[in-house]
Amino acid sequence: xxxxxxxxxxxxxxxxxxxxxxxxxxxxxxxVLLYFDLAPETLIAQNFYASIKSFPLLAIPFFILAxxxxxxxxxxxxxVNLFRLLVGGVHGGLALVAVMTGIFWGAISGSGPATTAALxxxxxxxxVRAGYSAPFxxxxxxxxxxxxxxxxxxxxxxxxxxxxxxxxxxxxxGGIVPGLLMGGCMLVVVYLxxxxxxxxxxxxxxxxxxxxxxxxxxxxxxFAPVIILGGxxxxxxxxxxxxxxxxxxxxxxxxxxxxxxxxxxxxxALVEASVLTxxxxxxxxxxxxxxxxxxxxxVVDEISHWLVNLSDSRYIIILLICALVLALGMVLxxxxxxxxxxxxxxxxxxQFDMNPIWFGVTFVSALAIGQVTPPVGVNLFTAAxxxxxxxxxxxxxxxxxxxxxxxxxxIIALWPAVALVLVN
Amino acid sequence: xxxxxxxxxxxxxxxxxxxxLAMVLIAFVNVLGRYLFGYSLAFTEELTLNFFVYVVVLGxxxxxxxxxxxxxxxxxxRFPFSGRTLLLVLAYALTLVLFAVLAWATWxxxxxxxxxxxxxxxxLGIPSWSYDxxxxxxxxxxxxxxxxGFRIEMRRHYAAGATDDNA
Numbered sequence: 001x002x003x004x005x006x007x008x009x010x011x012x013x014x015x016x017x018x019x020x021x022x023x024x025x026x027x028x029x030x031x032v033l034l035y036f037d038l039a040p041e042t043l044i045a046q047n048f049y050a051s052i053k054s055f056p057l058l059a060i061p062f063f064i065l066a067x068x069x070x071x072x073x074x075x076x077x078x079x080v081n082l083f084r085l086l087v088g089g090v091h092g093g094l095a096l097v098a099v100m101t102g103i104f105w106g107a108i109s110g111s112g113p114a115t116t117a118a119l120x121x122x123x124x125x126x127x128v129r130a131g132y133s134a135p136f137x138x139x140x141x142x143x144x145x146x147x148x149x150x151x152x153x154x155x156x157x158x159x160x161x162x163x164x165x166x167x168x169x170x171x172x173x174g175g176i177v178p179g180l181l182m183g184g185c186m187l188v189v190v191y192l193x194x195x196x197x198x199x200x201x202x203x204x205x206x207x208x209x210x211x212x213x214x215x216x217x218x219x220x221x222x223f224a225p226v227i228i229l230g231g232x233x234x235x236x237x238x239x240x241x242x243x244x245x246x247x248x249x250x251x252x253x254x255x256x257x258x259x260x261x262x263x264x265x266x267x268x269a270l271v272e273a274s275v276l277t278x279x280x281x282x283x284x285x286x287x288x289x290x291x292x293x294x295x296x297x298x299v300v301d302e303i304s305h306w307l308v309n310l311s312d313s314r315y316i317i318i319l320l321i322c323a324l325v326l327a328l329g330m331v332l333x334x335x336x337x338x339x340x341x342x343x344x345x346x347x348x349x350x351q352f353d354m355n356p357i358w359f360g361v362t363f364v365s366a367l368a369i370g371q372v373t374p375p376v377g378v379n380l381f382t383a384a385x386x387x388x389x390x391x392x393x394x395x396x397x398x399x400x401x402x403x404x405x406x407x408x409x410x411i412i413a414l415w416p417a418v419a420l421v422l423v424n
Numbered sequence: 425x426x427x428x429x430x431x432x433x434x435x436x437x438x439x440x441x442x443x444x445l446a447m448v449l450i451a452f453v454n455v456l457g458r459y460l461f462g463y464s465l466a467f468t469e470e471l472t473l474n475f476f477v478y479v480v481v482l483g484x485x486x487x488x489x490x491x492x493x494x495x496x497x498x499x500x501x502r503f504p505f506s507g508r509t510l511l512l513v514l515a516y517a518l519t520l521v522l523f524a525v526l527a528w529a530t531w532x533x534x535x536x537x538x539x540x541x542x543x544x545x546x547x548l549g550i551p552s553w554s555y556d557x558x559x560x561x562x563x564x565x566x567x568x569x570x571x572x573g574f575r576i577e578m579r580r581h582y583a584a585g586a587t588d589d590n591a
Contacts (some may be wrong), residue, residue, distance in 0.1 A: 017514065018496060018497055018511055019515045019518055020493040021493070021494050023515065023519045027521075027522055042536060045526065045533045049556075057476075058447065061479065062447075244452050245455065247452075263429050264429050267432075267437075267438075270444050271433065271437045271486070275440075275492070277480065278481075278482070279483070279484070279487050279492055279493060282487070286522075331496055376496050
């Protein structure tokens with residue numbers, strides 16, 4: 001059996017048997033490299049460490065830590081309160097609040113499951129108390145949390161930029177309009193479903209607080225993305241520098257301004273951020289070795305060549321790539337897909353002379369939707385855990401929201417201006 | 425009685441927390457240095473990146489105990505109880521083997537650098553094997569968490585199996 005076939009076979013079989021994705025990637029790569037004697041063992045360690053030791057990737061633990069610290073400062077509750085006063089009164093008010101908070105939290109957190117976890121606990125019980133079904137509430141949170149990797153800061157853009165040597169700062173800026181567009185599509189669908197099912201808005205009597213007060217209380221949450229994006233947009237910070245400034249800002253907000261952070265809470269936040277980072281980076285490290293093995297065996301070149309010859313139209317190619325990423329998103333997490341597919345796609349992007357920022361934004365938008373497509377959607381699992389119901393129950397409710405996001409994706413894929421309007 | 429802060433976390437948790445904190449502080453001092461005084465301490469980059477490696481290995485271990493590493497479960501759930509037991513053992517055995525390969529490959533790198541290449545790091549000029557050596561300790565601590573994760577998952581698996589049988 002040829003090395004490339006064995007690499008793919010081991011990966012697919014172990015993945016199907018429920019072995020963790022990181023281990024599947026590592027086991028496939030290591031067995032092929034050692035069995036065919038393609039590289040000395042020291043290169044395995046070298047590749048594993050080199051995949052982690054990249055300065056731009058340092059932004060991942062920093063943005064995750066900033067998100068954890070702001071969660072400790074209970075900023076999610078303050079934002080929910082603000083949006084409840086703004087749109088709570090209309091049909092499906094709380095569902096709209098959930099989606100809007102999800103979109104906004106995307107500008108604070110860079111990871112989908114982290115956003116689902118941060119907002120799920122706050123929003124779902126409030127929605128269930130107001131008469132919404134728990135699976136619908138969880139689906140609204142899980143779907144809007146998707147946008148965490150499209151709206152900057154985004155773990156996916158950091159990894160994509162690192163893999164393809166594209167500017168992470170430009171990808172961040174490019175993600176703003178597409179993220180808001182997909183979020184807008186979701187808001188429309190949530191409103192229509194709520195109207196049909198008769199989910200009523202919050203009564204005025206329940207909204208005693210003044211808008212100004214709520215705005216003041218959530219001002220530190222609103223200011224976080226201003227610092228991160230403003231610094232990058234003005235060219236003051238690189239993405240990694242913006243991430244470390246975000247950590248210091250979050251620490252000051254949680255420990256000194258709101259005083260919600262104890263010493264124990266601080267150490268726990270550092271440990272939580274380490275574990276969440278490691279979950280992502282453990283896949284990155286083994287996926288790096290896997291994609292290096294793929295290039296050594298030649299499988300990457302073969303598939304690239306086949307893709308380039310599939311059609312002459314760049315729009316057909318980009319739509320096919322989106323369909324492929326959506327299909328892979330049903331069984332894999334976004335980071336593994338990125339390492340499996342991006343090395344294959346780089347020659348395609350060059351052949352069709354596609355703008356790398358537009359392509360990156362479109363690709364990551366498709367990846368984002370994959371986080372809630374069943375059977376394997378990382379956000380779905382997190383949301384199911386919060387409401388203690390099977391993933392299938394949420395999966396049914398999430399489908400209309402997925403359809404809304406796909407409409408947004410098609411617009412992003414066919415009109416590059418959507419992603420490039422702020423970049424240019 | 426509340427335990428003092430230092431006793432509430434285990435060794436690997438403390439290492440993760442302190443290494444991540446050190447990474448943040450080094451990076452922040454460099455940002456300040458660059459904008460206020462126009463220079464940054466370039467040699468600190470290698471410290472930060474090596475700390476990052478330790479955090480990833482230690483954190484991955486903690487993640488195994490918390491059962492958070494993503495995996496595809498649709499087909500797995502269709503297997504009968506005994507099949508699922510076997511697959512769980514396979515998954516953990518493979519993880520153990522992969523950690524062992526990483527430890528062995530790291531050890532070979534350390535050995536070759538100590539005896540043959542005598543290479544030094546670009547920033548601080550210290551022997552490059554001294555950055556690799558702590559990884560072995562991190563792997564050991566991660567394996568301890570992997571074992572605990574295996575026991576937790578097996579307990580849950582058998583508990584769920586017992587409920588299935590009663591139903």
